[in-house]
Amino acid sequence: MKKIIIIGATSGIGKELAEKFSCQGNAVGLVGRREELLYKIADELPDKCYVKGIDISVVDEAMKKLDELLTEMGEIDVIVVNAGVGHFNFELDWSIEKKTIDTNIYGFAAMCDVAMKYFVKQGKGHLVGLSSIDAIRGNGCAPAYAASKAFVSNYLEGLRFWARTKNLPINVTEIQPGFVETPMTKGRKGVWPATAKMAAEQIYEAIINKKNHVYITKRWCLVAWIMKLLPGYLLGKFYERYKPET
Numbered sequence: 001m002k003k004i005i006i007i008g009a010t011s012g013i014g015k016e017l018a019e020k021f022s023c024q025g026n027a028v029g030l031v032g033r034r035e036e037l038l039y040k041i042a043d044e045l046p047d048k049c050y051v052k053g054i055d056i057s058v059v060d061e062a063m064k065k066l067d068e069l070l071t072e073m074g075e076i077d078v079i080v081v082n083a084g085v086g087h088f089n090f091e092l093d094w095s096i097e098k099k100t101i102d103t104n105i106y107g108f109a110a111m112c113d114v115a116m117k118y119f120v121k122q123g124k125g126h127l128v129g130l131s132s133i134d135a136i137r138g139n140g141c142a143p144a145y146a147a148s149k150a151f152v153s154n155y156l157e158g159l160r161f162w163a164r165t166k167n168l169p170i171n172v173t174e175i176q177p178g179f180v181e182t183p184m185t186k187g188r189k190g191v192w193p194a195t196a197k198m199a200a201e202q203i204y205e206a207i208i209n210k211k212n213h214v215y216i217t218k219r220w221c222l223v224a225w226i227m228k229l230l231p232g233y234l235l236g237k238f239y240e241r242y243k244p245e246t
Contacts, residue, residue, distance in 0.1 A: 001047075003076050005029035005069065007056065007111055008083030010037045013130070013180060016200035017080065022047045029073055031066070032083070056083050056107030057099065066114045078207060079115040080128040081108055084152075086145040097144040104148035109155060116159055119170045126171040128207055129156045133178045133220055136227045137235055160212065174213045175203055178220035 004021045008014040010032035022028050022045040030038045035053030042049035052069040056062045070076060085103045089096045112127060119125030132149040139146035153174060160172035180199045199216045206214040215221045227235075 001025055001027060002078065003027045003029070003073055004078045004080065005031060005066075005073070005076055006080045006082060007031040007054070007066075008081070008130075009041065010034050012196045013177070013199050013203065014080070014082040015041060016196045017082070017203055018049075019045060020200050020204045022049065027073070029069055029076075031069065056111055057102040059102075059106050059110045062107060063110050063114050066111060067118075070114075070118050075122060076118065076125065078126045078128060079111075079118075080130075080207075081111045081115070082130045083107065083111070084130065084148075086132075086142060088141045089143065089145075090141065092143070100142075100144040100148055104145070105151050108148075108152055112155065112159060116163070116170065120166075120168060124169045126173065126207065126210065127156075127159065128173045128175060128203075130175045130177065131156070133176055133215070133224060133227070135176065136224055137230070140236065171210045171212075173206060173211055175206065175216060176213065176220070176224070177216040178223060180216065 004026050006014050006018050006028060009018045009030040014032070018028050018030055018041065025047055027048045027050070028045065029050040029052065030042055031052050031054050032038050033053065033055045035051065038051045038053065042051050050069060050073055052065055054062045054065045083103065085100055087096050087100070108129065112129065115125070115127050119127065129152055131152040134146040135149035135153040137146065153176070156172055156174040163170040163172065177199055179193050181193050181195050194217045202214065202216050202218070215224060
């Protein structure tokens, strides 16, 4: 039996991933803002679960609470940082931009910092972080979201290289999903939509195989390649289609 912590387990990919690991006989630590919902999920899972209510955007408190959960659970094999927010923001509402930055950058980095220091002390471990296909280029509909996911991608790669410079047996996996049907994407139409369950299945395989990086689903590798090569003026034309009516 392994021990897994999933940060952002209240719904969508995180919830499905928790179910997958639990059904395979692993002890799972469920982390999220809505603690009452986490307990409900824990009651439905077949194996032992731990629950900790954490809002990662409240950084100092979140780091302390994650440390508490690590102590409670004991030796941890995998920590998945899945928590994040994303909203269209055509008006550049600063409250939306700030919430995105506080959660997807400060909160994400804080959780990774606690995880990596724990793994260094333990002598091994596996950190998994969820980025997005939007990390590749700027997004005219959600500027802070795409920028925050670019941070996630580069931060995870940096942590992987950091572990290598110290010859530490710590794996770092970046998960880069395309369009996944979750509460965050409710009401939006996307190309090649995947269910949260389908995404979780592929993420589970990537974790088990200790991949450095995977696209979810795998066909999004093609989209990523196109996005990297697409001239800026064409990408701008694409986002013009989504501008709100005036």
